[in-house]
Amino acid sequence: MKSIEGKDSQMVVDKLYEQMQEDNEFFFRVRLDDDAKVCCLFWRDSMMLEDYNIFGDVMVFDTTYRTNKYNLICAPFVGINNHWKNTMFACAFLGDETKESFEWVFETFKKSMRGKCPISIFTDQDAAIATAIEKIFPNSRHRLCLWHLSQNANSRFGLIKADKQFKKDFHKCLSGCITPIEFEDTWKTMITRYNLQDDSWFKRLYSLKEKWSTAFSKDFFSAGILSSQRSESTNHAIGFNASKTTSLTEFYSIFQATVHRWRREEEMDDFNCTKGIPSSDFCMSALLKHASLVYTHTLFRDFEDEFKYAMASDIENLYAEGNNFIYRVCLNGIIGSDQRVYFNKLDSIVYCECKNFNESGWLCFHCIRVLHAHSYKQIPKKYISTRWKRLAKKEVWEKYDKEKREKGEINNFTPWRLHMIRRYYNLIIKSHKLEEARKVIEESFRKASITVENIIKKEEAKH
Ligand SMILES: [Zn+2]
Known part of the structure; x- marks a missing residue:
């Protein structure tokens, strides 16, 4: 294939098949070109589906990562969880940046997420992606990640960015204006002050204003990505530790490691939230x-x-x-x-x-x-x-369970069950080489079994 070929892609495909064996909700698709060669890969696991169900109102689709050999795009779909941290929804390898490739990847994403569409989609570029979004997600709002625009631009933006007043003015255009009129005034003043009337990058930016200024998007949920102090921290949002020499298999490993790290962090954050309430310098009214x-x-x-x-x-x-x-x-x-x-x-x-x-x-x-x-x-x-909410996941799972019960359906797929299987599985894998750790697992299983059996008996005695 012109893009994904050779041993490198075979290894990734093998790994995806391996995952499919372990996870019955795993979703994996390949796209073939006219010569029946692979030109796109897409996958997501069961946890990603679950996370998307809860946090899928906002999504960042990042196409800035390239592999070394074939200039393939590694494009993760990323969301924001209840702790305002990244959560992975899916990932794709794309052979090119044509409208057709983006349409395929969005269509596949939508199918994998059972038709659910995000409210806002943030991307790093316009043109082909914008057309594909309009077609596949007609009711979603396409927004541009300004940090990418500013990174990519060979313009004066980089130079004047250091100017404090400019930074302030620009930030106001970005997220400080409430109405379009206010935006127009602020923009005009800034352009005149810095003599940017003929700057092509600023001209283009202005033509895209509805995609990046919060003055034009107050009616669309965006999790506050652009509107708050968070816009700074969303810089380099995904944070893949990749370079120009990163290969396809390396990208896949980076992806896996990133997902693991994010999930571990989320578990820690969830745990910290259950430990107690945060303190405040304010008297707690x-x-x-x-x-x-x-x-x-x-x-x-x-x-x-x-x-x-x-x-x-x-x-x-x-x-x-x-x-x-x-x-x-x-x-x-x-x-x-x-x-x-x-x-x-x-x-x-x-x-x-x-x-x-x-x-x-x-x-x-x-x-x-x-x-x-x-x-x-x-x-x-x-x-x-x-x-x-601190119990966002639990609440959604309970609602899901309740809906199933009310419909008289047997709930044979509960996200909770999958989540716990995965957690136990990871713990078992971690412990299996150490005798002491193995004993802890066996002992805790024995204790938990007795307690659970007792709960079941008590419950049965009630009926
Ligand atoms: Zn208000």
């Missing part, structure tokens, strides 16, 4: 306390920031009739922080013009200020997104 109980530690920090601003804000009632209110909430002295908030007391509906909740899944300080003014002790349920 009821609302803040509630946030600390429901959110992961990371998300609690975001909520805490909003809460801090809320407490510093002025609130003015503009309208009140029955249960309906309109407020003006403004952070003292901060331009652009002045927003209108609509509030219905009967149904606990709070809506802010800055649309932060739509975009990131947590309430903005304007809304928090209004809830606080009405002595709310808890965040209304509808404003706590499951995907940011």
